[in-house]
Amino acid sequence: MATIEITSDNLEQTITDNSIVLLDFWAEWCGPCRTFGPIFEQAAQENPDIVFGKIDTEAQQRLAADFRITSIPTLMAFRDEIIVFAQPGALPSAQLTQVIEAVRGLDMDDVRKQLAEQDAADTEAP
Numbered sequence: 821m822a823t824i825e826i827t828s829d830n831l832e833q834t835i836t837d838n839s840i841v842l843l844d845f846w847a848e849w850c851g852p853c854r855t856f857g858p859i860f861e862q863a864a865q866e867n868p869d870i871v872f873g874k875i876d877t878e879a880q881q882r883l884a885a886d887f888r889i890t891s892i893p894t895l896m897a898f899r900d901e902i903i904v905f906a907q908p909g910a911l912p913s914a915q916l917t918q919v920i921e922a923v924r925g926l927d928m929d930d931v932r933k934q935l936a937e938q939d940a941a942d943t944e945a946p
Contacts, residue, residue: 826873856910
């Protein structure tokens, strides 16, 4: 499966309708983004069960702001509608593969439990 263009019109449905979504925040003028692009595309071809989306930060400035993107490329991973990974910088192929495998291997019940505990602790703080 090839990468898909993500916009404000299809972001929510893409995340809701798919178990794992990887997003590449990029821009045409960004050298590291151009280096990472083919690596991201290759990973998309090798992992057809995952949605690989690209968000052009120039065309989708609101989305970039909503996600507080301050450096590109930034890779973000969602699993079951929860952000489980976010990191700026171009990753080499081997590191991207490690991220994909880590996201696949997450115990999402445990992740949800940890988030609930964190929310409870945040609520109790003065």
